[in-house]
Amino acid sequence: MSARPSIRVLLLGLGVPLVLLVGLTLAPPWTHLRFLGISGAIWCLFACAPITSLCLLACNRQQQDETP
Amino acid sequence: MIYTFLAIIAASLVLALASRRGHDHQGAKEFFTASGQFGPVLFFFLSVGETYSVASMLGFPGGVYAKGGGFITWFFGYILLAAPVLYFVGPLIWRAGALYGSATIPDFFGRHFGSRALELTMACSAIVLLVPVGTTQFLGLRIVLSSLDLPVSPMVLVALAGVMAFLYVVIAGLRASAFVAILKDGLMLGAILLVSAVAIAHWREGGTPIVTTAAPEPALLHDKVFSISTMIVQAIGFAMIPQTWAFVFSASHPGAIRQAQVVSPLYLLLFPLLMCVAYFARLHGLHPPAPDFVFITTAQALLPPWLVGVVLAAITLSGLVLLASVCLAISPLVTRNVVVGLDEPAQQRWANVVTGLYLLLSIIGMTLAGKLIVTLNNLFYFGIVQFIPGFVAALCLARVGAGAIIGGLAAGWALAFGLYFAGVDVYGINVGLVGLMLNAAVMLGLAAVWPRRGARSVMARLRA
16 A cells, blocks of 8 residues: 555545635634534534545545556 | 552553563564564554553543534544555655665655765754654643542652553564553553443433534634635644554564554544543532543443443553553664664663653653643644655655755744744745745755756655
């Protein structure tokens, strides 16, 4: 397996989570709504965890497919 | 309560002993990095042990209880971002380490750049930066152990906790830590799910409704800049923590690191539950003796005593696993990198001495703790992240030499620590990031003036 991941894999695995986190920091949505004491913006932040996991899963599949 | 607590702690010791089976003849590599035999599952449990320490279980809900959710963005963001960073950087560290037979960060830097001065600089700075980590864990353990309500001084109990961490290390090194981490994570997962589920079930009883609307607090651009820069600095700094390198070297192959990082963000879904517990306490009139007690106070208010014993044991194990891991990261820094010429049995013998001394120093630090420890904890990531330009140079820039890296490190540390102590605000940007930029600039400048000749980068060597 190559030591260097492709740009597409890097964008998916690192770029997507970074953009999501920066976006939610700069423009947090549903700040007025609270569920179990936690604001809507923080729930959106928590939702980034499974999304990141899915992105990394896709990267892992992609890198396995790239294995000669 | 005390019986379930003691039974679980005893079970952890049995598990540590069981981890030795089939590995009775331990060399230094087996002791410090489990000979690189861990698959994705053991690697996963070992690496998440770092994320869910006693500080996460007590400090995180304590912070929410005392200050609300203002710090969540950068705190959650950096731990989440650390997973993709480690997904990509972890396999590179593994391959770079394998190239030079390294067991520590200074091993790698010293051998790649052929510089004893750089090896010593990395080792000594890593040791200094790791010192407050142990103290923080003992501060948390004191809170947990004092909640047992035993007629024994908390200091005695903390000393016994230190003995337990020492035993994990002595029994089977990193292998014992990984096995105990499985028990700890199972219990911790159960404890958080249980306390939060019971809290949510009791939410309406005299408290506020589950769904409310509240006027949003306006966030300043300054705070947003701080959150984003801190997220980035700490996420990349996470890859340079000495324990992270020890864990990475324990993986049997780079794929194990990647697979573990795919799952690790899902573990962060425990944070909303911890936050619910803190808000439950705040909105339902629970009064912990101090904010960091909030998780324990809520458990005591909602669960029967024997289950509180399980919760306390889970938090205690989370502190002990991290303590053992830090001991196993700091010991080889001393026995391999600071003191040279020790053979493998001597390295292991001296590692036990260093572990004992580190635990003792951490307990002493706990008794003296105050503003100094808080300051040292803040400095940890500012300092550790400065290793990044040197690592990138080792990977890709063959013309950068050891002198340029030491120059960059010195400049980065001087600026970051200088700005922090002088209280200078650089438009909200994390001072670690400001130091990192100067570090990279100085390193590249020195390399341009005095380039290293006839060397190859790690990537070039891996391709060859």
